[in-house]
Amino acid sequence: MTETQERRDPPALEIARWWLKNQDAAIPDKVFVYDLGEPSCFACGWYDDSRPTYPEVSLARAWAKSRLQRAHLTPHALGGSNHPSNYLMLCKQCHDEAPDWRDPSMMLQWAKTRVSYISRFQADLLAAWEALRPGQPLPANLIEEPSFTDALRNLLYANAGTHFGIGLKRSTIVAALAAVADDQARPVHETPDLPLHGTTEQPRK
Structure with a gap:
């Protein structure tokens, strides 16, 4: 042998x-x-x-x-x-x-004793969020579950890029989280800046 x-x-x-x-x-x-x-x-x-x-x-x-x-x-x-x-x-x-x-x-x-990937993922998100939005709390409702909201998925599909061999970076996900948070805080009469994947919805007036 x-x-x-x-x-x-x-x-x-x-x-x-x-x-x-x-x-x-x-x-x-x-x-x-x-x-x-x-x-x-x-x-x-x-x-x-x-x-x-x-x-x-x-x-x-x-x-x-x-x-x-x-x-x-x-x-x-x-x-x-x-x-x-x-x-x-x-x-x-x-x-x-x-x-x-x-x-x-x-x-x-x-x-x-290794921490779960969900805990690690959430810790990475928090660190990336702090780098992008220093001093601003990450909306808890956006990270309570490992799966993303429909709005977040739409933004990722329509606006996110990936690097070969790396995939979707934590910082890219945080950028989408920030966009979702901004959209939720935006008055209804204002138009969102980013397109939503797979939708034909007209801009809000």
Whole structure:
């Protein structure tokens, strides 16, 4: 067997299945895999809601296309194996920030205490808002749910750009939040400055 074959990573679904079966014994008080049919980051719970999930596609394809990354508990360079137990499925941000350490307990403890992606997302939004609108409170009703209001979605579709490999930046979302907040505060007789995606509504008089 060649070194390439020895170092071949297991399929994402195989990793998820191992943890679903063994997570209670391996790391009490933390659930990495709730449902094989809903691929999500073991550490923060992030999932790609733009990708098809099981049963629309096979379980293997759902995990393979989930945009989650294989992360080693013990890196190969430090003697880590290619057994599913030596991997976690993480989102890109968690993978980038996870520790590279020989002792696997370090990675497990880090993943166990990782804040949820929703909390992280809201903290990023607040920081971006403060940079855009210093001293102004972010309207609470706009961030209470992870999903956006119809108005916010319309503004994003019609006015937001994305960078390849990055997607929609937090600061871009904040710009849309600011536009929605401004529109809500604008007197009814004034006309909004930004177009709304998919609407034929005439400017308000």
